[in-house]
Amino acid sequence: MxxxxxxxVNFFYGEFQALKNINLQVEKNNVVAFIGPSGCxxxxxxxxxxxxxxxxDGTRLEGEILFEGKDIxxxxxxxxxxxxxxxxxxxxxxPFPKSIFENVAYGLRVNGIxxxxxxxxxxxxxxxxxxxxxxxxxxxxxxxxxxxxxQQQRLCIARAMAMTPSVLLMDxxxxxxxxxxxAKIEELIHELKEQYTIIIVTHNMQxxxxxxxxxxxxxxxxxxxxxxxxxxxxHPDHQSTQNYITxxxx
Ligand SMILES: Nc1ncnc2c1ncn2[C@@H]1O[C@H](COP(=O)(O)OP(=O)(O)OP(=O)(O)O)[C@@H](O)[C@H]1O
Numbered sequence: 001m002x003x004x005x006x007x008x009v010n011f012f013y014g015e016f017q018a019l020k021n022i023n024l025q026v027e028k029n030n031v032v033a034f035i036g037p038s039g040c041x042x043x044x045x046x047x048x049x050x051x052x053x054x055x056x057d058g059t060r061l062e063g064e065i066l067f068e069g070k071d072i073x074x075x076x077x078x079x080x081x082x083x084x085x086x087x088x089x090x091x092x093x094x095p096f097p098k099s100i101f102e103n104v105a106y107g108l109r110v111n112g113i114x115x116x117x118x119x120x121x122x123x124x125x126x127x128x129x130x131x132x133x134x135x136x137x138x139x140x141x142x143x144x145x146x147x148x149x150x151q152q153q154r155l156c157i158a159r160a161m162a163m164t165p166s167v168l169l170m171d172x173x174x175x176x177x178x179x180x181x182x183a184k185i186e187e188l189i190h191e192l193k194e195q196y197t198i199i200i201v202t203h204n205m206q207x208x209x210x211x212x213x214x215x216x217x218x219x220x221x222x223x224x225x226x227x228x229x230x231x232x233x234x235h236p237d238h239q240s241t242q243n244y245i246t247x248x249x250x
Contacts, residue, residue: 003028003197009063020221031198033208036218042201050086087160091172093152095144107163130158150181170200217241
């Protein structure tokens with residue numbers, strides 16, 4: 001069984017069709033990169049995977065998106081339960097106006113968990129998992145806004161991890177960061193792969209080729225090519241993919 005599988009997915013914003021007949025399978029513990037020129041539907045598709053587009057009026061989905069074999073758009077699926085399993089990290093770090101500790105503990109508290117020791121342990125484990133613990137362990141009560149942008153992004157990853165998801169969706173998680181923070185995020189993704197399935201949207205071709213096992217190339221709402229990253233970057237099947245990865249457009 002695939003961790004995520006899209007079957008004949010079409011998606012519309014009003015009259016505009018943003019995704020055209022997407023079929024894609026993501027295996028457990030893989031890192032999958034979504035690449036393609038601006039506006040080709042990468043973020044739209046990523047957001048469909050944990051129903052983030054539900055919040056936008058006038059949208060319509062056709063086809064099926066399965067998470068661990070189950071259609072996530074069925075009526076009986078609880079969206080908050082789904083999002084615990086399929087977590088998301090956004091382009092800009094978006095910590096809450098709370099302490100470092102409370103940012104990570106937030107989801108646990110919202111879910112009614114009261115056990116102090118459990119919460120403390122989860123917070124520590126998540127911060128360690130996001131390679132941030134050593135930098136913040138002495139200032140857990142300080143505001144999250146006192147952290148650097150790169151640290152804030154790792155905090156957001158820790159916050160997502162606290163819910164013990166199995167999938168992490170990342171929409172250009174390093175695009176707002178400096179090269180050192182970007183390298184840390186990439187290193188982190190490499191480590192997280194042992195435990196998580198990761199899907200990442202990136203405009204950075206080197207990043208896609210460094211961190212991903214599989215790459216999906218989107219163009220004008222279509223999935224043009226999907227396969228092993230090495231193959232996509234060395235001998236893609238399509239001219240359009242070749243043009244994009246060699247920087248001839250996009
Ligand atoms: N909320 C929205 N309402 C209407 N159209 C939208 C909305 N969000 C995205 N679109 C359109 O859908 C298409 C795909 O957008 P999407 O953001 O998924 O592309 P993308 O490949 O992620 O782009 P980028 O790399 O620039 O982030 C674009 O034409 C965009 O204008």
